[in-house]
Amino acid sequence: LIGGLLSTFQITLAQTEVDAELLRRLGAPRVVSVGNLKFSAEPPPAADDAMEPLRASLADRPVWMLASSHPGEDEIAAAVHTALAPVLPGLLTVIVPRHAHRGDAIAELMRARG
Numbered sequence: 001l002i003g004g005l006l007s008t009f010q011i012t013l014a015q016t017e018v019d020a021e022l023l024r025r026l027g028a029p030r031v032v033s034v035g036n037l038k039f040s041a042e043p044p045p046a047a048d049d050a051m052e053p054l055r056a057s058l059a060d061r062p063v064w065m066l067a068s069s070h071p072g073e074d075e076i077a078a079a080v081h082t083a084l085a086p087v088l089p090g091l092l093t094v095i096v097p098r099h100a101h102r103g104d105a106i107a108e109l110m111r112a113r114g
Contacts, residue, residue, distance in 0.1 A: 003027025058092065065094040074106050078113045 006012065006028040013034050014020035020033040064084075066077040074095055081093040095106055 061090040061092050062088045063092045063094060065096060067096045068098045069095055069106075070098055071102070074102075074109055078110060082113070 003026055006023065006026055009028060010030065012020075012023050012028040012031045014023055014031055015033070015036050017033045020031040023031045064080075066073060069077065074097070077093060077095050081091065085091045095110075097103060097106055
């Protein structure tokens with residue numbers, strides 16, 4: 001089934017040569033390994049004067065981050081923070097949701113948990 005579908009593509013892009021070979025074996029006629037496009041671009045610049053207050057406020061604090069979180073994981077992060085805070089004074093937990101529109105709901109969850 002997949003071979004028939006892949007055979008209709010003009011080109012198939014893969015992240016690695018291993019992935020490219022698997023796609024070829026499945027029937028893709030022209031496969032090119034291009035790497036991970038997410039990491040091909042330089043990170044956006046951040047002005048030092050904008051970052052300095054943040055760096056200063058975090059200088060001596062323990063920080064941990066839950067990045068790319070999905071629903072349900074935020075509650076786990078809150079529980080972890082609650083467990084670690086007594087032994088790590090000043091602990092800052094940073095939650096970066098996979099989908100930014102969830103930010104308000106996460107903030108409300110954290111406020112509700114104190």
